[in-house]
Amino acid sequence: MSATTNRPLVHDLALARRRHLISQLGWIVCATTLAMLGVAICWILGMILIKGVSALSLKIFTAPTQGNGGGLLNAIEGTAVLAVGTLILAVPLGVAAGVYVAEFPVGPWAKTIRFFCDTLVGVPSIVLGYAGYVLLVQTLGWKFSAAAACVTLAMICLPYICRSSELAFAAISIDLREAAYALGAGERQVILFVLLPAATPGVLTGILLALSVSVGETAPLLYTAGWSNYLWNGRLFDSPIAYLTYAIWTFINEPSASANALAYAAALLVTSFVLVVSIASRLLIRPR
Amino acid sequence: MTSAALKASADAFAVRRPRLAKLLRRAPRFRDLLAVLGGAIPLGVVGVVAFLTIYAWPAVMLNGWGFVGGSEWNLGSTYADPIVTNGIPVLPGAHYAILFLIGGTLLSTAIAMIVAVPVGVGAAIFLAEAVPSWARLWLSLFVELLAAIPSVVFGLWGYAVLIPLVGKHIAPAMSLWLGWIPFLGGSPGNGYGLLAASLVLSLMIVPLITVTLRDAIVSQPDSLRETAAALGATRFETVWLVIMPGLRTVLIGACVLAIGRALGETMAVLMVSGNALGGLPSNIFGPVSTMASFIVSQLDSALTDPTGFAVRSLAEIALALCLMSIAVNTLARLLLSYANGGRP
Numbered sequence: 074m075s076a077t078t079n080r081p082l083v084h085d086l087a088l089a090r091r092r093h094l095i096s097q098l099g100w101i102v103c104a105t106t107l108a109m110l111g112v113a114i115c116w117i118l119g120m121i122l123i124k125g126v127s128a129l130s131l132k133i134f135t136a137p138t139q140g141n142g143g144g145l146l147n148a149i150e151g152t153a154v155l156a157v158g159t160l161i162l163a164v165p166l167g168v169a170a171g172v173y174v175a176e177f178p179v180g181p182w183a184k185t186i187r188f189f190c191d192t193l194v195g196v197p198s199i200v201l202g203y204a205g206y207v208l209l210v211q212t213l214g215w216k217f218s219a220a221a222a223c224v225t226l227a228m229i230c231l232p233y234i235c236r237s238s239e240l241a242f243a244a245i246s247i248d249l250r251e252a253a254y255a256l257g258a259g260e261r262q263v264i265l266f267v268l269l270p271a272a273t274p275g276v277l278t279g280i281l282l283a284l285s286v287s288v289g290e291t292a293p294l295l296y297t298a299g300w301s302n303y304l305w306n307g308r309l310f311d312s313p314i315a316y317l318t319y320a321i322w323t324f325i326n327e328p329s330a331s332a333n334a335l336a337y338a339a340a341l342l343v344t345s346f347v348l349v350v351s352i353a354s355r356l357l358i359r360p361r
Numbered sequence: 362m363t364s365a366a367l368k369a370s371a372d373a374f375a376v377r378r379p380r381l382a383k384l385l386r387r388a389p390r391f392r393d394l395l396a397v398l399g400g401a402i403p404l405g406v407v408g409v410v411a412f413l414t415i416y417a418w419p420a421v422m423l424n425g426w427g428f429v430g431g432s433e434w435n436l437g438s439t440y441a442d443p444i445v446t447n448g449i450p451v452l453p454g455a456h457y458a459i460l461f462l463i464g465g466t467l468l469s470t471a472i473a474m475i476v477a478v479p480v481g482v483g484a485a486i487f488l489a490e491a492v493p494s495w496a497r498l499w500l501s502l503f504v505e506l507l508a509a510i511p512s513v514v515f516g517l518w519g520y521a522v523l524i525p526l527v528g529k530h531i532a533p534a535m536s537l538w539l540g541w542i543p544f545l546g547g548s549p550g551n552g553y554g555l556l557a558a559s560l561v562l563s564l565m566i567v568p569l570i571t572v573t574l575r576d577a578i579v580s581q582p583d584s585l586r587e588t589a590a591a592l593g594a595t596r597f598e599t600v601w602l603v604i605m606p607g608l609r610t611v612l613i614g615a616c617v618l619a620i621g622r623a624l625g626e627t628m629a630v631l632m633v634s635g636n637a638l639g640g641l642p643s644n645i646f647g648p649v650s651t652m653a654s655f656i657v658s659q660l661d662s663a664l665t666d667p668t669g670f671a672v673r674s675l676a677e678i679a680l681a682l683c684l685m686s687i688a689v690n691t692l693a694r695l696l697l698s699y700a701n702g703g704r705p
Contacts, residue, residue, distance in 0.1 A: 096597035100491060106483030107500070110571070113564055114507050117518045124521075170399030173392065182396055189403040195690025196406070196683055197625020199653045203679040204409045206660075207416050207672070228405050235402060261391035289511030292627035292653070296660055318513045322628065325517055340517050344510060351509040355502060 118344070125341025128334035138302050138320070142331040145339055147304050151219075151315035152288055152343075154305050155298065158223035159287040163230040164280055170231070171238025171279075172264060186235075193232045201228050202293025210297060217299025217313035225297045226290060230283035237282065241275020242268060274357045281354035285347040291318035317343050410683065417676035419449045424457050424674065429681075431458030433639050434659070436666050443668045450668040457674040459681075464641045465555070465649040466682075469630065470623040472559035472645070473566060478616060480563070481570030488571065489578035490600050501575065508568035516632030519561040524633055527560070528552025532646045550646035553635030558649060561629045566619035573615035577608050577700075614696035621689040625682065627653040652682045 136144030170190065174183045205225035215221045245268055253267040269276070299313025300323070306312055317339045324336035375382040414421075421428075423446060437452030444453050484504065488497055532549035535556075540546030581604050589599040605612075635648025636658050642649050650658070656675055663671035 092595060092598065096595040099597040099601060100487070103483040103487035103491065106480045107487045109480060110484050110504060110507065110567060114503060116522065117510065117514070117564075118506075120518060120522060121514060166398050166401040169395045170402050173395040173399040176395075177392055182400075185403050186399050189406045191694055192687055192690070193402060193406050195621050195686050196409070197627070197653055197686050199625065199627040199656055200413075200679045200683040200686070201409060203656055203660075203676065204413050207676055208409075208412050212416075228409070231402055231405070235399075259391070264391060264395075285509060289513070291511070291513040292631075292657060295657055318511065318628075321513045321517055322632070325520055325632075336517065340514050344514050347509055347511060348506060351506070352502070355505070 118348075121337070121340050121344050124337040125344075128338040129341065133335075133338050137304055138315070138335065141324070141327055141329045142335070145317065145320060145335060145342070147301060147315040148317045148320050148339060149342065150305055151298070151301070152317045154219055154314060155222050155226060155294070155316055156284055156287045158219060158309075159226040159230060160280065160284065162223055162227035163234055163283055166227070167231045167234025167279065167283070168238045168276060170235040171276075172242055172268075174235070175239045175242035176264065176268075187239075190232045190235045193228070194236075198229050198290055199292040201225055202295065202297060205293060206296040216311045217297065218308070218310045219298065219305070219312075219314045220309040222294050222298035222314065222316075225293045226287045229290065229293060230286055233282045233286065234276075234279040237279025238272070238276045241272035241278075244275065245271050278354045278357050281350050281357070285350040285354075288350075289318065289343055289347045291322055294319065295322075410680075413676055413680045413683065417673055417680050420457070420670065420673040420677045421680075423447065423449055423451065423670075424677065427458055428674075428677065429458070429460060429463065431456075432461035432464075432641065433458045434655075435639075436662065436671050439665055439667070449670070451670050452666060452668060455666075455670060457671075457677075459652070459655075459678060461637065461639060461641050462650055462652045462655050462678065465634075465637070466624055466651040466653070468641070469555060469558045469562055469634070469649060469651055470620055472555065473562035473623050474616065474620065476560065476563035477567045477570060477619065481567045481615075481619075482574060482612070484567070485571045485574035485578060486600055486605075489575045490596065501572070504568050504571050507564065508572070512565070512626060512628040513632075515561050515565055516629040519557060519629060519633035523557050523560060524552040526552075527554075527557045527646075532556060536644075536646070544644050547644040548646065550635075550648070553633060553648055554646050555634070555642050555649040556645045558630045558634040558651070561633055562623045562626055565626060565629065566623050569619045569622060570612075570615045573618070573697075574608065574612060577611040578604060581607065608700075610696055610700035614693050614700055617689060617693035617696060621686050621693060624651075624689065625653050625686050626651075627657055630654045631657055652678050656682075 130144075132144045133146075134144065134149065135146060137147035138145065170186050174187050174190075177183055202225055205221055205228075209215045209221040209224060210217060249267060249271060250263060253263040258267065294316055298316055298319075300319050301313045301315045303315075305314055320339040321336050321343065324332040324339070327333065371382075433456050435454060435456045437455030439452060441453045443450035445451075488500055488504070492500055528549070528551045532552065535545055536547065536549040578600070585603055585607075586599050589603045590596075594603065630651050631654035634650060634654060636654065637648040637650045641647075656678055660672070660675060663675050666672070
């Protein structure tokens with residue numbers, strides 16, 4: 074009866090071989106999945122790069138769109154306007170929220186902010202876009218406008234800025250605060266002149282993320298920004314504004330080759346900008 | 362009001378609400394400014410949900426439970442005079458029921474998960490355990506790039522590359538070889554449909570699963586690996602049988618997070634799903650609509666309804682989608698914080 078328990082392990086070569094084989098197979102499967110992901114990424118980026126570069130020309134950067142052709146100057150300018158406007162709205166609000174939550178974490182208001190921040194991350198951008206449409210564009214009568222688009226985008230970006238600011242401030246050693254308060258600095262001085270410089274890389278990460286979101290988003294802009302074939306006229310309300318992602322979505326469905334070329338050029342511009350920004354933000358928080 | 366009367370009323374206020382009066386009387390601190398600015402987030406979320414609810418309320422009342430109990434999106438006859446029901450003007454023949462949208466959303470998300478979870482888990486294991494640490498940084502960055510690509514660019518790729526591929530090769534082959542499985546047989550369609558939408562969605566959510574899981578695997582203590590190795594386990598057995606079972610909650614949390622993302626995805630789905638109107642596909646190749654993409658594709662036609670009821674019904678979809686996503690994300694957060702030992 075003790076035959077099985079006394080049997081030395083070496084005798085079970087078949088089992089050892091099978092285990093080895095299964096392990097090898099497991100690694101092969103895992104490597105294949107990673108390779109599949111790599112192929113997909115290269116495929117997407119490669120297609121955008123090849124088709125985008127062949128669609129690029131000087132005209133893209135110098136002329137606004139005309140019907141199915143022309144350039145993308147109006148869209149490039151519009152995207153820049155929307156991104157800047159969004160950051161102007163979202164950065165002070167988001168950083169303030171993050172600092173408050175990190176520095177004064179006890180108390181109901183900090184918990185409330187954190188709870189709603191987490192909730193807002195989960196709200197799909199199209200929901201915020203539709204709310205922006207019915208509330209800002211229709212009910213408040215802002216019409217398709219840069220203001221409606223910026224407010225909507227700012228709502229989408231707020232939680233990212235808040236969260237990364239919170240993490241950046243929370244990571245600062247308590248010694249720094251104690252030293253600053255001991256030297257007689259007030260709350261405002263400690264936060265603005267001692268902690269904020271120390272937290273800058275982390276805060277910047279969130280801002281860069283917000284920047285790439287505001288450049289790459291489409292759905293919430295369709296019914297808040299509208300579209301315009303002209304350069305921005307400087308008005309915040311009542312007049313629609315162009316943006317790059319709309320050009321991708323619309324011009325790829327047009328039958329003419331010149332329109333498709335505009336879509337690919339816009340895709341190249343948006344993708345390369347977003348990728349550069351997100352790589353930059355990764356490098357910022359890389360341990361120095 | 363004289364200054365004496367003002368003082369008397371201030372005193373009365375201080376007696377009635379002593380804590381509020383004290384709060385108002387003290388000198389404002391910097392944190393008060395932060396608290397007010399930070400209040401934009403709660404205010405915004407509550408505002409959006411409240412406004413959507415108020416705006417959609419006539420539609421919620423009039424559509425009733427039938428809204429989620431059928432599959433029809435019918436504006437009614439746009440040129441006829443509106444009928445007033447319960448004080449709400451509606452076009453005659455209008456009928457709104459979004460079961461096909463809920464079905465389309467759940468189906469595309471489910472198929473995307475079936476594809477994304479094995480790929481995400483495999484890639485995470487390989488990144489965390491098989492790749493030297495200097496290469497891990499770069500390969501991880503590479504995978505994270507996938508998460509940074511905008512949705513509309515995924516849609517563009519789906520439209521230009523995936524649709525012809527699915528329509529000409531993948532769908533006919535699947536229909537021919539796997540047609541005996543229910544839902545995979547029948548007409549392979551033209552490429553636009555559930556399969557293409559799910560494939561694009563799965564690409565968009567894989568990085569979420571991979572990155573979360575990779576971090577969790579890397580952060581597992583080395584003593585686990587050493588113990589398993591000492592007991593004679595191979596390295597793969599160590600990962601698969603020792604480390605992964607301990608990360609079940611993390612994996613589920615990451616999956617729920619990915620589901621939340623897939624539910625609300627709009628542009629990429631809009632560009633490849635075929636945008637069905639009023640019915641679920643008969644097989645995996647058929648056109649489909651999701652709640653998010655439907656809001657975009659139907660707003661233009663909803664605006665032709667002079668009573669505005671169609672726009673309100675779309676707001677009801679947005680509200681339902683919003684509540685659904687919030688519920689899913691809250692669940693994911695709870696799971697992940699539970700897996701981290703209670704820390705958020």
